[in-house]
Amino acid sequence: MDGPPYINKYSSSYVLTSMYIQPENVAAPAIHEVIYAEIADHLDYAPLLIKLGSVHAPMRADNSTPAGVLSVPHSLAEQSDMDRLPDEKDFLIAKEGGAAIVSNLFPETLTGGEE
Numbered sequence: 001m002d003g004p005p006y007i008n009k010y011s012s013s014y015v016l017t018s019m020y021i022q023p024e025n026v027a028a029p030a031i032h033e034v035i036y037a038e039i040a041d042h043l044d045y046a047p048l049l050i051k052l053g054s055v056h057a058p059m060r061a062d063n064s065t066p067a068g069v070l071s072v073p074h075s076l077a078e079q080s081d082m083d084r085l086p087d088e089k090d091f092l093i094a095k096e097g098g099a100a101i102v103s104n105l106f107p108e109t110l111t112g113g114e115e
Contacts, residue, residue, distance in 0.1 A: 003042035004035070013098030014051065015043070019070045021052070022086040023077035029059045030071045036061035039093060049099040051092040053080030056102050059093070 003015075010016040017039075019031065029050055031039075036059070040046040048059045050070075057076055065071050070091065077085050094102060 004038045006035070007039060007042065007093070010092060013095055013101070014092040015039075015095060016090055016092055018088060018090045019068055020086060021070045021072060021077075021082070021089045021091070023074045024071045026062075026071050026073050028073065029057050029076065030062035030065045031059060031069070032065050032067045033061035033063045035067060043093070043095055045096040045099070049094040049102055051094065052076060053082040053091075055080045056094070 006019075007015045007017045029052070036046075036048065040048055050057055050059045052070075052072065055076060057072075059070075062071070072080075072085075082089055
């Protein structure tokens, strides 16, 4: 099955995408709700879990986030090892198996994408 054009196979545990990553005063990473739904439908699970640099975090849908933008809390931007934000960057979205591994290790990180 072909997926949305902005996600690419990366490994058995992740898909790769690229968006403009914008640190903001938000509670959790967020992308536009239509894009979130397309990715969740393609991967056949939710909530989505991202890997931004070396940090895993649950991602939520937010219709106020512009398409093509990943809004991230300032604290997450600082914790990740990504340089020069805001900028267009690649990041990973965990597939169901990868998300299950992370959620078993860190169950408090999967909150269902709610603030």
